[in-house]
Amino acid sequence: MLHLIDRSDDLVVAALPQDVDFCTSADVRAAGERLLAVxxxxxxxxxxxxxxxxxxxxxxxxxxxxxxxEAGGALLVAVPDEHLRWRLGILGLDTVLVITVTLDEAVTQARQLRDGTRPFRFAHQPAIETESA
Structure with missing residues (x-):
């Protein structure tokens, strides 16, 4: 029930369906489990x-x-709809999921996380600056 957009090794980009609800959630979960399995x-x-x-x-x-x-990876969610981002924030999901506004931004961050060029942090957390000696 996920629409595959792109795959590059262990990085997958997919689109959620219009409705992610009681009727479709089992299919979305199964699709996510299949991706983990491969x-x-x-x-x-x-x-x-x-x-x-x-x-x-x-x-x-x-x-x-x-x-x-658990597999050592990450889930990034591109949420262009401001109201949906607000709802996810109210639920506290922005403290566990990496949420971006654009798909390009999410893909870039996923590549950086995968390649180790970006430390993992959430959008609302400032970067920790270290003093150089």
Whole structure:
């Protein structure tokens, strides 16, 4: 139930369906599990088509996040809709998921995380600056 956009080794970019709810969440979860089974470690989800995301959809996102985290990877979610970003923030998901505004930004951050050129942190956390000796 995920629409594959791109795959490069262990980095997959996919789009969520319009509805991620009680009726579709089992299919979305199964698709996420299949990606993990074929060595996906960094998953970027595009939410630009999502119009309905209920609690079962949130549960699926967290299940996919947990599977990727256990595999040493990360889930990044591109959320262009300001209201949906606000809702995810209210639920505290911005403290566990990497949420970006654009798909390009999410893909860039996923590549940087994978390549080790970007430390893992959430959007609301400032970078920790170190003094050079």
């Amino acid at each position: 060595d996906c470690r960094y998953l970027v989800l595009d939410t630009s088509s999502v119009t309905n995301l209920d609690s079962s959809g949130i549960t699926v996102l967290l299940a996919i996040w947990q599977g990727l985290r």
